[in-house]
Amino acid sequence: MTDRLIIALAQMNQLVGALEANAEAMLEVRRKAAGADLILYPELQLTGYPPEDLVLKPEFVRRTMEATERLVDATSEPGPAMLFGTVIAEDGASYNAMVLANDGKILGRTLKHELPNYGTFDEKRIFAAGPLPSPLEYEGVKIGVPICEDIWWDAACNNLANEGAELLLVPNGSPYELDKDQIRQKMVRARTLGTGLPMVYLNRVGGQDELVFDGSSFVVHPDGEVIVQMADWEEALILTEWRREAGGWCCATKERDELDGYPEDIYHAMMLGLRDYVQRNGFPGVILGLSGGIDSALSAAVAVDALGADKVWGVMMPSKYTSEESLEDARENARMLGCRHDVIPIIPAVQAFDEMLPDLKGVAAENVQARLRMVTLMALSNAEGQMLLTTGNKSEMSVGYATLYGDMAGGYSVLKDAYKTTVFALSKWRNSNKPSGALGPDGPVMPERVITKPPTAELRPGQKDQDTLPPYSVLDPILEGLVDKEMSVKEVALATGSDVALISNIERMLLRAEYKRRQAPPGVKIGARNFGRDRRYPISNFFRTGA
Amino acid sequence: MTDRLIIALAQMNQLVGALEANAEAMLEVRRKAAGADLILYPELQLTGYPPEDLVLKPEFVRRTMEATERLVDATSEPGPAMLFGTVIAEDGASYNAMVLANDGKILGRTLKHELPNYGTFDEKRIFAAGPLPSPLEYEGVKIGVPICEDIWWDAACNNLANEGAELLLVPNGSPYELDKDQIRQKMVRARTLGTGLPMVYLNRVGGQDELVFDGSSFVVHPDGEVIVQMADWEEALILTEWRREAGGWCCATKERDELDGYPEDIYHAMMLGLRDYVQRNGFPGVILGLSGGIDSALSAAVAVDALGADKVWGVMMPSKYTSEESLEDARENARMLGCRHDVIPIIPAVQAFDEMLPDLKGVAAENVQARLRMVTLMALSNAEGQMLLTTGNKSEMSVGYATLYGDMAGGYSVLKDAYKTTVFALSKWRNSNKPSGALGPDGPVMPERVITKPPTAELRPGQKDQDTLPPYSVLDPILEGLVDKEMSVKEVALATGSDVALISNIERMLLRAEYKRRQAPPGVKIGARNFGRDRRYPISNFFRTGA
The missing domain is CATH 3.60.110.10 (Carbon-nitrogen hydrolase)
Structure with missing residues (x-):
């Protein structure tokens, strides 16, 4: 003994x-x-x-x-x-x-x-x-x-x-x-x-x-x-x-040893999740659409930090609705990250569809643009082998504010379980901190303007996320209540102070978007209830806690 | 008492x-x-x-x-x-x-x-x-x-x-x-x-x-x-x-009451699964790519039988590789079913991509065609509301012989759990039988030639499925062993008499395609182990029973 x-x-x-x-x-x-x-x-x-x-x-x-x-x-x-x-x-x-x-x-x-x-x-x-x-x-x-x-x-x-x-x-x-x-x-x-x-x-x-x-x-x-x-x-x-x-x-x-605090721990989880997924599945790197927006900027930063700048390829695919500002921001973003950057306008393909389907308008026409970007990125991915990195966040995935087979497409998503408010927090944090083990730049990873300008999908003139959705500071606590905490509309109203009619509307959008989420790529789990194996909801589902 | x-x-x-x-x-x-x-x-x-x-x-x-x-x-x-x-x-x-x-x-x-x-x-x-x-x-x-x-x-x-x-x-x-x-x-x-x-x-x-x-x-x-x-x-x-x-x-x-025998029971399952999914999710009908091939012909027949011809819209989207025979078969197929039929060539969009990405070749170029068909179908779906019906079968889904965001796209699949040999059996059966409750034609639902000609994706000149895959009569029993019965390569070799090297190769294709299946739409379960909730495999997975 x-x-x-x-x-x-x-x-x-x-x-x-x-x-x-x-x-x-x-x-x-x-x-x-x-x-x-x-x-x-x-x-x-x-x-x-x-x-x-x-x-x-x-x-x-x-x-x-x-x-x-x-x-x-x-x-x-x-x-x-x-x-x-x-x-x-x-x-x-x-x-x-x-x-x-x-x-x-x-x-x-x-x-x-x-x-x-x-x-x-x-x-x-x-x-x-x-x-x-x-x-x-x-x-x-x-x-x-x-x-x-x-x-x-x-x-x-x-x-x-x-x-x-x-x-x-x-x-x-x-x-x-x-x-x-x-x-x-x-x-x-x-x-x-x-x-x-x-x-x-x-x-x-x-x-x-x-x-x-x-x-x-x-x-x-x-x-x-x-x-x-x-x-x-x-x-x-x-x-x-x-x-x-x-x-x-x-x-x-x-x-x-010291453990990470918030939000560094989330950033590290994203880096490690992406690195192991890409390496295990034999990809030489990742490709992603760099739009000049915050989701793609943060996804690219995580990818560069996890894999190295030489393994990340950002492609800007402007349409006629893309602003000069977005073009600049994407270019500057790639420069700051030191990653490969190409600009491939999708205008010829959009024109071909205008010819093939002349009566298309509204959301149907907007989705064509998002899908033609996917066709472009997947063609490059298929030709050169890089995995397409999806850049959608949990707020969008929750309410279906994303195009199936468009910006939702990809092999893996680092933001899948991060609400937009978390995306902002991580971007601000990474712009003035460098996580241990990161292969990216010591300094900022995206132009300040990418963080401060109002989010937009740029699928029609002057479009802003907030035309369709409440501000993310209002939306995200509602979603967290409905999704992560499985609250009812009434319980969320009590917890957040938001209006019952608004929450009911969000609940309808959430449950209706189940079919989209079922076809979403995997992504890093960071919360208590991700949209993967964690939450198993029926698609055909008539239950609503709200009106 | x-x-x-x-x-x-x-x-x-x-x-x-x-x-x-x-x-x-x-x-x-x-x-x-x-x-x-x-x-x-x-x-x-x-x-x-x-x-x-x-x-x-x-x-x-x-x-x-x-x-x-x-x-x-x-x-x-x-x-x-x-x-x-x-x-x-x-x-x-x-x-x-x-x-x-x-x-x-x-x-x-x-x-x-x-x-x-x-x-x-x-x-x-x-x-x-x-x-x-x-x-x-x-x-x-x-x-x-x-x-x-x-x-x-x-x-x-x-x-x-x-x-x-x-x-x-x-x-x-x-x-x-x-x-x-x-x-x-x-x-x-x-x-x-x-x-x-x-x-x-x-x-x-x-x-x-x-x-x-x-x-x-x-x-x-x-x-x-x-x-x-x-x-x-x-x-x-x-x-x-x-x-x-x-x-x-x-x-x-x-x-x-008499119960259905084989394969009528499978056909009825497909009809009922599709009808309830479409109705519950509020779609006015379905749209699908009618290629002149057997998968889309059978899917269209099930849709017409389940929903009625006025709820089904077949779209033929020829490229330069589409044969005259396929065009004829698709047209004749729609005529026999009595459903709406449109022909929308994807040639303008393919040309636009030839211009945007001039160096594309091989599988990357083939996939562009499949994805441009998806963009076309989803645009029509978004514009008019019909759900896109996916037409892939379980043999393709097993080995990944399908284009992600291309022919894999859609809201629901009736053939998802049916191996290609079952697709043949059902097509033959339906061409000389009408199931009870079916809303489609009393007579045949597809031209005989659709059943007899060799399967092809028509993404390059003279392409045949059997250039890449073993004959379905050999492939399907191998897949059934590996997937539905969870056998090892050696066990499948003993059960089917097929070559160990061939089966090992099929196993590699099967496990490598897990990432595609994870993004596939839901579809009717008919076997003991479908590619939905039934089979929960890791994507990052190094286990192989074969070489």
Whole structure:
């Protein structure tokens, strides 16, 4: 029975489905952690998280079991014992599991007991629930290994404490959301106070489709003190020293990285989400329509910061309604970012459609322009390989103020879950700050005028967003109430002070636009309820809380 | 304690979220069933099914509870007792429930015990599971009311039998799938044999986004005999007479409607799915590109049969690669269907892009044509209101043989879940048969040549699908193995006899096209695993079972 343990915490990225590559990366980190007794990896690190319906393919589970065996075998090489996440199949059921392996043998395992099945999570769909976990034993120390959701309820931790666990090592796959780090720490403190046990909260880092994992792993003592705080937004390995003292196990390693505040955390989430999506899907870079407006300017800035200016291509596609100001702003924007910039007028194509469909007017004619820009961008994307970056924001997506197969088109969207007021906040912030790890300019990323001028789609003379929509400072709190908080029209009126008739109208627009959102590209989740797997509304839907 | 019961079975359609309209329709059917003692409605008939995340909005649940009370009150009017599906909220949880009401009072209720959370179902996300159900009592008769999924496992039925249930009335919301009627009957027979109790299996009818409910309700005696078989694909009300005999309750009403065989059932599913989607979403009709090919010809036929020829508008959009044969076939196709037909060459727009992007070639140039057709169709759709009908099939969607924002664009797809070989089978069948309820021509719906000529996208000279893809008779069984049956490459090779290298290549195309499918419109589910809510794969995914 040892009185001292060196526990390595591996805050890692991953590749979903890449069993070999993930295993190799895990062994590489193990080699780096040579001085540790034990190394802890994030939830389902071997398969990548979330594996979604891959788990329903029997061959995926078989190969995961084989890869697990190979990892266990690898622990016969010198180095720390491995405590890692994988899928275990038994009696026809698949479990989200943690395996403790040393000297080529499995010493124990935990099966996840609480399966999250809300928000973006579908774990009851793909996994069976394990029993309440019991502690694993390593070098005579009883270690509790509840898995992610297991600690959001008290049964698993209490059971571990009752069965004599001396410390809790918790692997997670906890996606970023605004203020999530504070929510996690509050919850972990409640659990440490409840059990009287110290807890390691290890999270992964990196993007996977709509989700971004922020890392931000930490260690908390039973009194609620945060002893170790690892960085957010980057891979990290830390060796923590633990000692058995009179009152129980204590972490002697004190290290505190600063976590991002608002809105830097959102900006970092966007950078990481985009970078991992583009790289994993094999694109050499991105292309986007640079209109001189704030959405495309911010999207371009995130892209340049995430990928580098040489990987970003902005195309200005003027029509007869494009103002000189917009042309200038787009050009200046590209210059500030240092990215490739082309101007391709869509006027010849618009004229061809005037000839083909001479009677077109109103919104039908406006949409033709937005769609011809898409045809242009997708042609360039198809010819040269860059992924089209969509620039729409959550306010537009909510009310359908966007053209399907027009400006909505693209492979990925960084602003998808950001309301327009957040777009303003991020743009102002980035113009006077440079986030860590950013590859873009030290100075401002867009002309000041892009932030201050009134938003317009420029699809007809003198058009402004606010001709059709209320000011974003009024619209966004209404949308947040209806979408993110699932309030009724009346509840939103009480919370925001806005007029019931206005809110009812917004609700109608919101629910009517469901068909558009169903065909929108994926994008970075930053709020509690994104328009991806988070919010599953029917398209054919007659329910309204308002008139 | 009565010895005779008249039980009305209401095989109804619904509107998701339309609490008032659904309640009114239920009361209307109750008035028609005046001679019955009891009327049984489908699962969640008051809210519509599946309600999806509407259940997560507290105001939706509150209003559903209020509407439930009003329905209960309405049973103080003369007429049968009502046994109907609704949501019940208690102690912070929502239940999928059946309520038995008579004389203005609730006599009892069942809460759904088994919540389906696989395939397209997400019930563990939105509902809490009720306890094992106990029988309800009506006129001294003990009636078991397991709800849909409850009868796919034996615990609920066994518990009801053990607690003295005399017959089982089962409300369902069971979506159509190929051969589902036989699967249901086999399962119900097992349950009646197991419990020794007769069972009423009541299903709804109608389309809801991707799902189509086929009705096909039936009554089975404990010996497994099907006593009553209601029609598929239409609303129906039947009063069944039940008598208590020495061996238990028997259904004295014998009535057997014929159910559709293959492929008529698929055709009916497509008709109903499209009709309900178009009507519920307020479209005056549909518009589609009529290319002279089999996919658009079949889609147009389904649309004409579902909506009437005056609601369907076919547009032929020739380019310089369009053959005289295709022009003729499209024209003749429209003539046979009696629908509006326009020819709008896209040549001016293609020339404009030749001028704007002179270096474009290969797939990039081909895609421009497909996208300019979309711009044309969407302009007409936006101008006149018809919904764009997408014409792609499941074979194309699987391997990504379709242009995103081009031929993939549209509000709804009837062929989305039909492999190309099924498209051929349906076309041949419809050309010599007219389905019941169809509004289209009695005779053939497309020129014979449309079925016999080799498929082509006509995006370059002499192009044929089979230049890029294996023959559909080889491709489709491979896809069915990989997608619908979740087999590995090796398993598919064993099952189909196709070459491992070919299957590996198809698997790569399949997984790489995930990003396209994520932006595809909804369409009628007909198989076990559609590309909608049924199959939830990551886009960024490194797993391959083949090379």
